[in-house]
Amino acid sequence: MRKDSLLETPEPVGRPRMSRRRRKRLAIVISVTLVAVLGLGAAAVAFAFRGVSDNIVRSEFELPQVAEIVEADPGEQNILIMGMDSRVDQNGNPLPDGVYEALHAGGADDGGYNANVLMFLHIPEDRSKTVGISIPRDNYVEIPGAPLGVSYTKIKEAYGLAMQEKMNELVWQEDSELTDEEVYQQSRAAGRQAQIETVSHFLGDVRVDHFVEMTMGGFYHVAEAVAPVSVCLNQATEDFYSGAKFEAGLQEIDAQEAMSFVRQRRDTGFDGPFLTDLDRSRRQQAFLVSLAEKLRETSTLMNPKTVWSLVDVTQKHVALDSEFDVLGFMRIAQDVAQHGAHFITLPIMEFATVDGAEVNIVDVDEVQAIVASVLDGSYFDAPPADPDGAGPDATDPDAADPEAGDGEVGDAAGVGAADGAPAAGDGAAGDDPIPGTENYDSWEEPIRAGSIPCVN
Numbered sequence: 001m002r003k004d005s006l007l008e009t010p011e012p013v014g015r016p017r018m019s020r021r022r023r024k025r026l027a028i029v030i031s032v033t034l035v036a037v038l039g040l041g042a043a044a045v046a047f048a049f050r051g052v053s054d055n056i057v058r059s060e061f062e063l064p065q066v067a068e069i070v071e072a073d074p075g076e077q078n079i080l081i082m083g084m085d086s087r088v089d090q091n092g093n094p095l096p097d098g099v100y101e102a103l104h105a106g107g108a109d110d111g112g113y114n115a116n117v118l119m120f121l122h123i124p125e126d127r128s129k130t131v132g133i134s135i136p137r138d139n140y141v142e143i144p145g146a147p148l149g150v151s152y153t154k155i156k157e158a159y160g161l162a163m164q165e166k167m168n169e170l171v172w173q174e175d176s177e178l179t180d181e182e183v184y185q186q187s188r189a190a191g192r193q194a195q196i197e198t199v200s201h202f203l204g205d206v207r208v209d210h211f212v213e214m215t216m217g218g219f220y221h222v223a224e225a226v227a228p229v230s231v232c233l234n235q236a237t238e239d240f241y242s243g244a245k246f247e248a249g250l251q252e253i254d255a256q257e258a259m260s261f262v263r264q265r266r267d268t269g270f271d272g273p274f275l276t277d278l279d280r281s282r283r284q285q286a287f288l289v290s291l292a293e294k295l296r297e298t299s300t301l302m303n304p305k306t307v308w309s310l311v312d313v314t315q316k317h318v319a320l321d322s323e324f325d326v327l328g329f330m331r332i333a334q335d336v337a338q339h340g341a342h343f344i345t346l347p348i349m350e351f352a353t354v355d356g357a358e359v360n361i362v363d364v365d366e367v368q369a370i371v372a373s374v375l376d377g378s379y380f381d382a383p384p385a386d387p388d389g390a391g392p393d394a395t396d397p398d399a400a401d402p403e404a405g406d407g408e409v410g411d412a413a414g415v416g417a418a419d420g421a422p423a424a425g426d427g428a429a430g431d432d433p434i435p436g437t438e439n440y441d442s443w444e445e446p447i448r449a450g451s452i453p454c455v456n
Helices: 033-048 048-056 097-103 153-170 179-200 216-226 254-265 276-296 305-319 328-340 364-375
Strands: 025-029 057-058 076-083 115-123 129-133 140-142 150-154 208-213 230-234 237-239 245-246 249-253 318-319 340-344 349-355 357-363 437-439 452-455
Touching: 057 179, 057 305, 076 140, 076 179, 097 216, 097 254, 115 153, 115 179, 115 364, 129 364, 140 179, 140 357, 150 153, 150 357, 153 179, 179 208, 216 254, 216 276, 230 276, 245 254, 249 254, 249 452, 254 276, 276 340, 276 452, 305 318
Parallel strands: 057 318, 076 208, 129 340, 230 452, 437 452
Antiparallel strands: 025 340, 076 115, 115 129, 140 150, 208 318, 230 249, 237 245, 349 357
């Protein structure tokens, strides 16, 4: 059992402050992405053998801050997706040495139990307005219950704080007959409870029906099972920390390169693009689009090796709540894939430093208003007004419609240029786009499915 190194040591990185002028709703329009990935993965698991569900780590949770939980129609669900930073599997076991080498992120004692990826997925009954809400991991928020005495911190840290607090309690409990494995699993369950409760509270005390949790090793093995995956970059880039070293343009990457692609948040080269942690979220979204396209290929899930690899990933690297119905979700996911899903990223006000930690300052009222409009189905009725007048160009009919036009939203293409960032890259950007791809200069632009996104 690993009782130490539960919390991540922040990696120092300089980031500029984001001006209030740049606050805007970030619409990520994706027809399949995560829904298709989970749905097709669930299909592979479900039909590989019926007993697979019994071997998935599961735990219960509750939301005491939600005054009234209205029973949702079986076809309507709110699901929290959590991607963990831990370098171990769901049972706390170290990964094979070759995986650590591929991750380029240290060993079993590195990282921590932070939820580095947080996506709140709202699936309405009619499927026509399915929305995934991406929550920036460094948002500075209130942590219900103040685990280890911490009332406010980065939203991703709720899991690790509560897990450590529970582990301390169980380890020092007198006359305890719990095994090391039971202590570990109960501690992780406490972490999930705290993370789900924190997200629900931040979003406006919203209902969460289910959760899906995946480890970093799980993501690597999914990429390994379906590789190669096509990605596209606007500029050549390299990064010592993540191991990234990519040329500009369309390219196929293996599992190790996929980890570098989705983890990169800076360029350490001589003349590379200017990147921040928000660009890493952009990379992850672009990779999901490409991964979903790969999974849609008939040959991908007709390969027995691929299917069994996905089964193994699910058993070792995925955790679900006790009531999550894999087969039922598979059917829902297939419906969502047919109708399309919209993914948005919650806005931040600025980058800041609080108690030595780099965080995102957010407008909680604005965030909760956006989430409320998603849940009541009014989010796409009309674009919200930008209080600073920096929203989409009212003279451009395509600017207010995330599914129309050439992918630009307002002045998003100019973000970075004012800070001296390099212009859009050679080859992937410009007047002659690469066939089968679509260029996006800024992380603020919508991503559309149907082609490979070219990102920074």
